[in-house]
Amino acid sequence: DSGVTQTPKHLITATGQRVTLRCSPRSGDLSVYWYQQSLDQGLQFLIQYYNGEERAKGNILERFSAQQFPDLHSELNLSSLELGDSALYFCASSVREPGAGSDTQYFGPGTRLTVL
């Protein structure tokens, strides 16, 4: 158990809908990262937050957004869902501030999203 929690574990929804994925980092970790794992794209970085502020963006679609709250949990919002958004979404957390030297990221169990 990495100490990172993600809910829900599974999510099934329809095209055009909006969903919210939730992540709680390990105790003491200030950075939260979101990754998407799909069969065709592999594991791809979406976005990172550090202590409530966005710090880096990867291949995140405009239909997707995220935020990190004062208690450090994070939510990833996916809207206008398409079939191609079906994937496993991982949250990871680490301690250090970006740029202070790469820290180890510990991953949650993931949320499997199925868009029908």
Place this chain on the structure above:
Amino acid sequence: AQKVTQAQTEISVVEKEDVTLDCVYETRDTTYYLFWYKQPPSGELVFLIRRNSFDEQNEISGRYSWNFQKSTSSFNFTITASQVVDSAVYFCALSINQAGTALIFGKGTTLSVSS
């Protein structure tokens, strides 16, 4: 640009065989970090090891060992005396010392160990 290549898509071995998973990385940064993660059939990503670019010392941990060679930009992972529980997808990843430090993953190598 940064890139991680895991040329082996799938490897099948019989229990007790040794197996090496290859990882080749590309980066122009002089400071970078390399990682191996394991994804068992249950789906979670489990951290195995992290190496810094300025530390080429190889490491052994139980049945696992890692060979980091900057000269060939490789960070290979060997499992000695493989076991069925080692069956998983193994990912090599790279991050560079910049704001963000996102992981760049290879495509993964699926290891199947049969009894």
